[in-house]
Amino acid sequence: MSEQNHPLKARLRRAERMRQVKAFGLIAPLLGFLLISFVVPIASMMMRAVHDTELSSVWPEVTAAIPSWRDRKALPDEAVFAALAHDIKASHKDRTLSTAARRLNYDLRNGRSLVFSTARALPETAERWTDAVIAANGRWADPETWGAVYRASGPVTGFFLLAALDRNRTATGRIVVAPPDEALFLDVLKRTFVVGLAVTLICLALGYPVAYLLATLPPDRGNLLMILVLLPFWTSLLVRTAAWVVVLQEHGLVNNALIWLGIIEKPMRLIYNQVGVYVAMTHILLPFMILPLYSVMKAIPPTYVRAARSLGAAPATAFLRIYVPQTLPGIGAGGILVFIMAIGYYITPALVGGAGDQLISYFIAYYTSSSVNWGLASALGAVLLAATMILYAVYNRLVGAGGIKLG
Amino acid sequence: MAAPSVRTPSERIWTAVLWAVSVLVFFFLLAPILAIVPLSFSSGQFLTYPIPGFSLRWYAEFFQSEQWTGSLANSLIVGISATALATALGTVASLGLVRADFRGKGLIMGVLLSPMIVPLVITAVGFYFFFAPLGLTATFPGLIVAHTALAAPFVVVTVTATLAGFDMNLARASASLGAGPSTTFFKVILPLIAPGVASGALFAFATSFDEVVIVLFVAGPGQRTLPREMFSGIRENISPTITAAATILILLSIVLLAALELLRRRNARMRGQA
Known part of the structure; x- marks a missing residue:
């Protein structure tokens, strides 16, 4: 028996291996494409x-x-x-001094002028360069100035990551909190998380009743009303943002209506501030809360609540203690999805927010294009990516791998 | 399941409150989108009600302006190319994903879906750093590659979901009757999963067609897309031409939504047959 079984087993194993190789061969083109065109760019950005x-x-x-x-x-x-x-003399001649000046300016107050003034005042030859350099600019007598050069000497640095968390190192390597007028990013991070959390909670408060209604209506009417959620979901992000600008601007629909009704006399400021950001982001993310809640609620059998009622529970008790706990996976999935999307938002806050309402994405874009500091842009990106990945891992646990559902 | 005929007053109040809240939320979701449609037909300059008169001047301006029609053409070029690439790569990969289990499949799935999860601004900046030294910024190929990467996961998610309901015995029957793998794919598998592939393609197209963050970083003046044009329009001065463009896009999303619903029904019917 066993002599006959063995070749069969081996053949089966070989066939199974062939199947796996063939399956991998089908996946390979997309996997290769994404590794080269997506994973490598993101990884090299994180390297920066x-x-x-x-x-x-x-x-x-x-x-x-x-x-x-x-x-x-x-x-x-x-x-x-x-x-x-x-x-300094060589790079002054090669016109690369501004690169060094820019890099030291990230770390040192007036680092740019320090570099340029030293270059201008430096003699051609000197007995002792220590004296000559300090004579050119007295700040070179401070070990902290040298600390900045040391921190920028590469090739591996924690400077940008520390800076993204408003921290800095002294010359001796101690990590200190940045002075208040330079500290910026912890506030931005806090604002990003506060806005994300608030938008998530508003979406939950508005989305839960709607999802409940859609899930408990007879299917034909439920599907019909579902279109009212899906149409905004499918409408272009920029169309929806433009719509809110039109509706909320100084002489927009809301202000005109309120004045016409006599509720206010002068137009209120509803856009280019926090109000605009909250309203537009809630509008855009609400369908992402309703859809997962709906699919969880749709699968809840009504018998449990009926059983609770027949055992004497009041309607509110049955709802809160029997129904709501069964919807927790939907609340978790929708909440994390909305929160992940909210903390990564760029376009909407950029268009309807004020200068003080910008989230972390805005600063990543700003340090990439407007004020070129790619190291800091990448470090802020690393912080945002880490937060997103952790939340996504939690989401995956809740929904199960590949549990992203569309439409 | 018959609704209970006797309802206590508190239950009635509860239902009424539920409906009231839901109607308000539906109003919040739809009103701003619907409010800008009539404004696009206004004869006046200002985006306010009441509109002074009916006119198609803003549509004329949209279709006569080189900038708007050029951006629409660019959006279509990028959208259609990225959709074709993403659909081909994504469909083939989905076939592999449902065919066998192997070590590291979870990790591979993670890589394949990662463009959906990574915040767009990070993706955009990553592409920008990566494409600049290769000379791919401000080119169509660069933008198409970026949008293909972004759109492919939507095809994978949709097509693997469709294949999960596909009866693999049909493919085995085809093979046992002597068909080669490619004949089996084109004559048996593809016709049956076509609705799923088509909805994946629609998701891919919608993703590319609505994308602006990557365009902001990677595209040059020669690749300005419709969303990019709207972005600068909203930022600089919001003119009635934008409401005309928005109305056209709303119409497009209604068409997309209807097409997806039809495909979903077709897919359900095919599953019933299989």
């Missing part, structure tokens, strides 16, 4: 958050020499000063 060669590309000597600086409370030795002087 910790990889820093901006300064070492234009100041190779001082960035190579500065690791020899051990006692960070004192100044580095003459060799490091000489390397700095050489680099």
